[in-house]
Amino acid sequence: MATIKDIAAYCDVAVSTVSRVMNNHPDVSEDTRSKVLAAARKLHYVPNNSARDLAASQTDAVGLVVRGAENPFFTRIIRSIERSCADAGCTMVLHQIPVGADEIERAATLVQSKRLRGLILLGGRYDYTSEEVSSLRVPYVCCTYTNHFGDLSRESFSSVSINDKAEAYRATKYLIDHGHQRIAVLLDSIHDRSISERRYKGYCEALADANIALDEHLVFETGEFSMEAAYKRCSEYLSSKQDFTAIFAVADSMAIAAMKALSDAGLAVPHDCSIIAIDGIEMSLYTVPTLTTLVQPQSTLGEEAVRILRDVLSGATTSGHIRLETTLRAGGTVGHAH
């Protein structure tokens, strides 16, 4: 395996010169530059990342910490982040952590051991405190969420997200506009200090604005973000009664599980029950009927996260916040109440 030393010897120059050429430093004569480049190609030189990182005391790597990678909504985002990183020439280190783990703690360790330059967090909490994130010591971007319940200053972190409350409001309103009054909401927990809590807020406000009283019995908390839990929760409720005409699910995956529960209970969508969700995962195009949902710009979410992180790392900015919008895709799961 050829090293810069080999090339230096081969070209009869100093290793520092080779290093300069490899890093596109300005002051190298055109002559030596091309000579070195030719030798590098000839000797099949490939830089050793470890050595480079050690000397520069930082890597070219950014970390992607994903909590709850089982969520199908993340697949496309992860793919787009990986692709954007590759295009930008930096290594992406994927680290998946269990739903119960503390992503900040894990991320901090990862940053140190892998000498990461920056982080992208997927599926994190909405309530970071400035104290806890101080352990990170590198720039980070919250992807698909922001610091709604925390105390971070806008300048101290970055985020790419949608307006959870507003979008949930929109979804609920869509059902109300279709004549629904008894609308159930399917979510993880109304006190999760995270996505469910925010979207629940939007649901509540939409009901309030339409003068519909909130009925706690129609708040289906699953306790975790899985299809299995969503299916179970719906089934339990349906086995006793069905006194709602529509469901707003905070995620496509949950909606799909709910549709299955409805079907198993002998109910037809949308005839007996309408359903709407937020996400727009690929699979939601293939449910029968097609799921009506607010589609998040998944690829863009990932691309923007990488873009912001790079801008911050290059010193162009100190932080960045982007709020994207969803697109309503009217499928066949919402009908008029009767």
Added chain:
Amino acid sequence: MATIKDIAAYCDVAVSTVSRVMNNHPDVSEDTRSKVLAAARKLHYVPNNSARDLAASQTDAVGLVVRGAENPFFTRIIRSIERSCADAGCTMVLHQIPVGADEIERAATLVQSKRLRGLILLGGRYDYTSEEVSSLRVPYVCCTYTNHFGDLSRESFSSVSINDKAEAYRATKYLIDHGHQRIAVLLDSIHDRSISERRYKGYCEALADANIALDEHLVFETGEFSMEAAYKRCSEYLSSKQDFTAIFAVADSMAIAAMKALSDAGLAVPHDCSIIAIDGIEMSLYTVPTLTTLVQPQSTLGEEAVRILRDVLSGATTSGHIRLETTLRAGGTVGHAH
């Protein structure tokens, strides 16, 4: 940032002693060991991977090259590989490549620049030649496939897979046993030198063994491995006629797309058409009716791939091949022909 030097100074021992402790080397007295460990914790020591890799002149990283990461079947496998790597204390470098790209070429470059110790390949071709893989220069494991159409010797590579032909035979036979004679097959291409070609073979043999003539019109080639293509292909066919009573899809995702196409054409599953597939992705539990499929042990596939790679890297073996079996999950998509 604390280094072993800091710890050495703090404990008044040599750096090599600290290094020994950190690497669990045997001959260190219990006294010094605990003293060093305590200091490490106290000073928040985290080893610097770059330095470690450089000194050891190899990294702790293995690469995972995924071709066609959009395939939902891969999600759980990727997750399990990542988890197994983390548990084993090695870094996993994920690299996704487009369906059209050459995974061996990409992998070879990745190995050199990142100094990878080994590779796991997901979604690769079945026809590697010994010449092309020689560029890899590190041990690799083919995950979910093997070298059926290539010329590799068993000792020169590793694999974790199912018996594609046999499982396809089993799926087709299951339909035949339910009285079906006009059975369509949904796949990428019968000449893809890969998964589709192997499974097609199993389909053909099952038909032959049952004395059912192969009807080329019932071979639905999509040309690519996507839900969209599968949906389109089925829809096209159905718009002209429906002269089959069952479909064998080579993948769950394709089957789900086919079910949508059937539904859109006004056909009921399984009444008008039965359907069976191979994979067992989570989503297939939530289709209506539940998809009947041969479930692959996805987590095990990933775990075994990592285990084999580690065995090879540690020198315990030179290669390993594991063939796993699927489990039939009878859902509601297969009925008796009438």
Added chain:
DNA sequence: GTGAAAGCGCTAACAA
């Protein structure tokens, strides 16, 4: 514009 040399933090002989 180029070279010499001092590390980056760690591992692994080799001594003691």
Added chain:
DNA sequence: TTGTTAGCGCTTTCAC
């Protein structure tokens, strides 16, 4: 059982 020391391959001052 422990310490000393020489690198691993590269970047980066600082001279020239």
